Amino acid sequence: MSVxxxxxxxxxxxxxxxxxxxxxxxxxxxxRPFKKLRExxxxxxxxxxxxxxxxxxxxxxxxxxxxxxxxxxxxFATSNIxxxxxxxxxxxxxxxxxxxxxYRVAASLDSMVVGEPxxxxxxxxxxxxxxxxxxxxxxxxxxxxKAFSVAKRIRTETNxxxxxxxISYAAVELAKKIFGNLEGKKVLLVGAGEMAELAAEHxxxxxxxxxxxxxxxxxxxxxxxxxxxxxxxxxxxxxxxxELVDIMVSxxxxxxxxLHQEDVKPIMKQRKNRPLFLIDIAVPRDLDPKLxxxxxxxxxxxxxxxxxxxxxxxEREQEALRAExxxxxxxxxxxxxxxxxxxxxxxxxLRRKADAIAQAELAKTISHCGNLGARDIKSxxxxxxxxxxxxxHDPILFLKEGHSHEDKRLKLDFTRKIFGLDLEPEKEx
Amino acid sequence: MLFSLSLIGYYLxxxxxxxxxxTQKKKIRSAARCLLFGAGVLHTVTIISRYFLAGHTxxxxxxxxVSFFAWSMTWAFLSFRWRYQVKxxxxxxxxxxxxxxxIGALSSQTIAELPPALQSAWLPVxxxxxxxxxxFMAMGxxxxxxxxxxxxxxxxxxxxxxxxxxxSLEALDNLIQHCLTVGFPLLTLGIITGSxxxxxxxxxxxxxxxxxxxxxxxxxxxxxxxxxxxxAGWRGKRAAILAIIGFIAVLFTxxxxxxxLPGVHSYVR
Numbered sequence: 001m002s003v004x005x006x007x008x009x010x011x012x013x014x015x016x017x018x019x020x021x022x023x024x025x026x027x028x029x030x031x032r033p034f035k036k037l038r039e040x041x042x043x044x045x046x047x048x049x050x051x052x053x054x055x056x057x058x059x060x061x062x063x064x065x066x067x068x069x070x071x072x073x074x075x076f077a078t079s080n081i082x083x084x085x086x087x088x089x090x091x092x093x094x095x096x097x098x099x100x101x102x103y104r105v106a107a108s109l110d111s112m113v114v115g116e117p118x119x120x121x122x123x124x125x126x127x128x129x130x131x132x133x134x135x136x137x138x139x140x141x142x143x144x145x146k147a148f149s150v151a152k153r154i155r156t157e158t159n160x161x162x163x164x165x166x167i168s169y170a171a172v173e174l175a176k177k178i179f180g181n182l183e184g185k186k187v188l189l190v191g192a193g194e195m196a197e198l199a200a201e202h203x204x205x206x207x208x209x210x211x212x213x214x215x216x217x218x219x220x221x222x223x224x225x226x227x228x229x230x231x232x233x234x235x236x237x238x239x240x241x242x243e244l245v246d247i248m249v250s251x252x253x254x255x256x257x258x259l260h261q262e263d264v265k266p267i268m269k270q271r272k273n274r275p276l277f278l279i280d281i282a283v284p285r286d287l288d289p290k291l292x293x294x295x296x297x298x299x300x301x302x303x304x305x306x307x308x309x310x311x312x313x314x315e316r317e318q319e320a321l322r323a324e325x326x327x328x329x330x331x332x333x334x335x336x337x338x339x340x341x342x343x344x345x346x347x348x349x350l351r352r353k354a355d356a357i358a359q360a361e362l363a364k365t366i367s368h369c370g371n372l373g374a375r376d377i378k379s380x381x382x383x384x385x386x387x388x389x390x391x392x393h394d395p396i397l398f399l400k401e402g403h404s405h406e407d408k409r410l411k412l413d414f415t416r417k418i419f420g421l422d423l424e425p426e427k428e429x
Numbered sequence: 430m431l432f433s434l435s436l437i438g439y440y441l442x443x444x445x446x447x448x449x450x451x452t453q454k455k456k457i458r459s460a461a462r463c464l465l466f467g468a469g470v471l472h473t474v475t476i477i478s479r480y481f482l483a484g485h486t487x488x489x490x491x492x493x494x495v496s497f498f499a500w501s502m503t504w505a506f507l508s509f510r511w512r513y514q515v516k517x518x519x520x521x522x523x524x525x526x527x528x529x530x531x532i533g534a535l536s537s538q539t540i541a542e543l544p545p546a547l548q549s550a551w552l553p554v555x556x557x558x559x560x561x562x563x564x565f566m567a568m569g570x571x572x573x574x575x576x577x578x579x580x581x582x583x584x585x586x587x588x589x590x591x592x593x594x595x596x597s598l599e600a601l602d603n604l605i606q607h608c609l610t611v612g613f614p615l616l617t618l619g620i621i622t623g624s625x626x627x628x629x630x631x632x633x634x635x636x637x638x639x640x641x642x643x644x645x646x647x648x649x650x651x652x653x654x655x656x657x658x659x660x661a662g663w664r665g666k667r668a669a670i671l672a673i674i675g676f677i678a679v680l681f682t683x684x685x686x687x688x689x690l691p692g693v694h695s696y697v698r
Contacts, residue, residue, distance in 0.1 A: 177583060180597035272662025275598060292584065296665040304586050311588065 003095040003338050006139065007064065008102060009071050010049075010056030013112050016089035023079035026050045034133050036074050042067035044406065045137040047144060049105075049126040051119065053112055058102060060139050062405070068092065099334050102143065103327045106151040108160065115160040115316055120151050137406060138341075138413040143334065150330045157326065158319040168199045170308040171279050171300070172206055175247055178277050178298055183207040188245040190238065191252035192220040195281045197227070199249045204228055212245060214238055216252070239263065243270045249279045250286040261290040268294060281305070337422060341412050347396055349421045354392055358384040395419075431475040432496065432538070436530050438468025439499070443523040450520040450594060458519070465523060469503040476500060483540045488556035489547060491687070492536045497557070498683075499529035501564035505611075509568070515604055516596040521571040551626035559619030559644075565612030566651075566672075566679045572604040573672030580666055602664055605672050613651050620644055643682040650675050 011021060026033050026048075033048045037057065046059035055075060061067040076086050093101045104110045108119050127144045130136050136144070154160060172182075179185055187208050189196045192215040200211055211230030214237065215221035221232035233241055235258075242248065242264070252258060268276070273296050280287040280301040292299040300308075340346065362384055366377060399411055416422050442464035449457040476497065479487035487493040506522045579595040582588055595601070623641070624634040635641060654671045657663035663671070 174583070176597060177579070177592065178598050180599045269662075273664050273667075274662070275665060295667065298583055300586070307586065308588070 003099075003335055005060050005062055005064070006058075006095060006098045006143065006338075007061060007068070008056055008058050008093040008098040009068060009075070009090060010054060011075070011089050011091070012054035012056070012110065014110075015091055020079070020081065020089050021053070021055070023081070024050075024055045024075055026055070030129075033074075034130070034135060036077075037071070038135065040067060040070040040074065043071070045140040046135050047127055047130040047140055048135075049123060051122045054105070056105070058098070058140065058143075060137075096331055096335055099143065099331045100327055102147050103150045103330055104324075106147040107154040107323055107327065108151070109154075109320055109323055109327070113166065114320055120148070124148065138409045139338075142337070142413075146330065146334055150327065153330075154323045154326050158322045160316060160319045160323050167281070167302070167305045167309060168195075168202045170305045170312070171199055171249070172202045174298070174300060174308070175203065175277055176206070178275055179246060181207070184209050185246040186210040186212065186244060187247040187249065188241050189213045189224065190235070190248060190250040190258070190286065191215060191282065192224040193251045193253075196249050196251040197224060199279065199281065200224075200228060203247065203249075208247070212241055214241060239267060242267050242276070245276075246274070247277045247279065249281065251280075251282045252286050253282070254286060255284065257288050258286045259291070260288045261294065264291055264294060264297065268296065279305070340422070341409065341416070343399060343408075343412070346399065346412050346416060346421065350392060350395065350415070350419055351388075353419060353421065354388045358388055431471065431478055432534070435468050435471040435475055436534055438464060438471055439503075439523065439527050439530050442468055443520075443527040446520040446523045450517055453594065461519060461523070465503065465519070466507060469500070469507060472496070472500050472503065479540075483543075485543050485548070486553040486556065487540075488552065488560070489543060490537070490539075490541055492533055492538050494556075494560065494683070495529055495533040495536065497560050498563055498567075499526045499533065501557075501561040502526050502529070502567050505561070505564045505568055509607075515572075515600060517594050518571065518575070518596075518604070521575060522568060525567055525571060546630050549626060549630065551622060551629065555619060555622040555626050558615055558622060562612050562615035562619050563679050563683065565608050565615065566676050569605055569608035569612060569672040570676035572601050572608060573669040573676075576601040576605065576669035577666070577673075580669070598665065602668065605668055606658070609651060609655060609672065609675075613655060616644075616648055616651060620648060639686045640682065643678070643686050647675065647678040647682050650678050 011024065013021070033050070037043055037046050037048060037059075042061045042063045043059050044061060046057055049056045049058065057071050057075070059067070059071070072086050072090065073083075075090070076083075081089070091101075101110070106120055106123050108115050108117065111119050123144075127136070131141065175182060175185075182203065185208055187200060187203050187210070189200055189211065192213055200208075204211065211225065211228035213221040213225040213230060213232045214235055215224075215232070216235055218232060218234055221234075225232040238259070250258070264276075275296045275298065278287055278291060278297060278299040280299065283302060285301055287299060287301070289299065289301070291297050340349065362381060365380065366372060372380075395415060399415055442461050445457060445461035445464055449461055476487060476493075479493065488497055502522065503526055506519070506526075575591075575595050576598065578591045579598055579601060582592045583598070620641075623644075627636060627641075628634045650671070654663070654668065654675060658668060
């Protein structure tokens with residue numbers, strides 16, 4: 001088994017525009033990709049990943065040219081793209097590059113928003129779907145599992161997913177720094193635009209208990225409120241509602257300020273100074289900038305939020321560099337494993353392990369029984385050697401008499417697992 | 430000797446806590462906690478051995494008072510920890526503990542003969558309650574300080590070292606309240622036991638000796654603070670500032686009075 005038989009073929013947001021990607025959508029029949037890919041000759045193991053930003057086939061294949069052509073055809077079967085143009089949109093990674101690519105995808109280094117956490121879950125689902133249908137084998141099983149653990153390692157050792165990189169995420173993050181847990185908190189949306197909706201969605205995902213929508217036209221407020229099981233009020237009730245909520249997102253199209261510092265002072269008294277987080281995403285602004293000078297009020301406008309986002313992006317780039325180092329390191333480890341997954345290295349490892357155990361036990365025994373002659377020691381050593389040979393005899397025979405490639409690989413994998421030949425010497429936590 | 434060992438233990442713990450604050454590695458925090466716990470146990474042994482050495486409750490010298498102050502803060506923090514998980518609180522608390530221990534280490538450790546007026550069962554009760562109350566107020570001070578640091582970064586919209594490392598404002602506000610609601614009843618009890626003891630020793634409940642006056646001032650400060658919190662909703666920044674001012678009053682009652690204004694409590698030196 002050579003490393004170069006691991007391949008990844010696919011399209012993502014960097015290589016293909018959305019007009020192309022949407023033609024490849026595999027949403028209609030979930031069974032179709034598996035059925036089609038299984039029919040492709042030479043595609044011995046595969047895993048099929050399809051998200052809104054990427055479609056990828058991770059596969060292993062001994063005779064490649066033909067398999068690659070068939071997979072390309074399969075990917076673009078539903079599109080109107082000519083066969084000659086396909087190569088402009090796809091990428092093909094082989095061997096070490098394929099491993100690195102998969103690790104980068106799993107760790108969200110290849111995502112549109114670097115560090116966003118969804119991709120790992122999507123990859124896990126894709127793997128489960130493929131594994132359940134027995135499309136993956138020894139190599140991909142190990143590769144995908146490694147990819148998950150690499151992603152986890154990167155998440156714990158770097159701060160790649162640590163900071164918000166979109167305005168609504170930034171708002172949620174700030175809200176958490178003010179209120180801690182968002183459960184049981186209420187949010188008031190002033191204006192029923194798209195931005196307000198997006199922000200509300202993030203907040204609701206974080207456990208916000210109630211959404212109140214205030215809008216000039218009540219009808220739109222009612223519609224939006226329905227989406228979040230909230231209630232709708234008229235703009236006239238704004239001040240009364242502000243006494244009850246914890247977070248307010250303002251995004252009206254008003255040409256001037258709708259809330260002044262003097263309006264809010266008495267409201268804070270009514271609120272018994274409970275903190276109030278004001279998010280002004282309207283341009284021109286809705287909320288008086290001087291509101292931020294009041295105690296227990298935290299006012300952020302679009303520029304403030306963008307600044308948070310920009311700062312985080314820079315930090316993320318730093319962290320991404322560290323993550324890439326981990327990916328390189330882990331790729332090398334996997335290459336080593338592939339190399340070891342051959343007959344001779346496995347037998348050698350098996351012998352090494354047995355010898356090491358025998359030597360350790362011998363040393364222990366001999367030091368325990370003090371007065372042994374040189375001849376006694378010799379015969380004990382001989383006995384240990386004989387035991388090792390006899391025990392290993394059958395496993396080695398079993399390994400050697402493989403027939404097909406897959407058969408051999410299964411046996412190697414099984415033997416390596418049962419004797420723990422791939423266990424890493426030190427395990428963290 | 431024992432005291433020096435626990436002092437070293439606290440220093441080590443504080444250093445580890447600071448390293449944790451910078452690196453945010455969980456293993457380092459566990460190490461810091463273990464060190465603090467170890468130092469706390471050693472310190473307990475120190476105080477018990479002082480008891481046998483002196484033959485009475487060792488709370489009458491300046492050294493013993495400060496040492497007991499640090500001790501009660503350590504255990505208040507450790508016992509609090511089981512119930513409230515507050516990010517990086519340990520770093521701030523351990524710094525204050527180390528500061529107190531340093532002050533203790535600089536003062537004389539000689540054991541003074543107990544004046545007759547102090548020979549009473551009230552001594553351990555009154556002095557320990559009053560100082561444990563101070564321990565909780567010191568924790569309130571730490572949380573107030575953390576609140577102000579966090580709130581400053583949120584208001585200024587410049588996120589530095591503290592933003593990611595300190596917990597949310599609400600958590601800190603709750604913490605201030607918890608510290609005060611435990612500390613305040615203890616402070617009250619400390620003053621009551623003191624006045625009962627005064628009645629027994631000197632025949633009157635209240636002498637207006639500077640220490641008494643200042644503890645009363647401190648008491649009123651905290652009482653007003655709690656009252657305003659529940660009635661008028663003085664929370665957030667104002668509560669944090671008051672927790673800090675309250676602690677300054679505590680420190681003045683402890684040291685300022687002893688060294689600047691002589692009175693019946695001037696045994697405690």
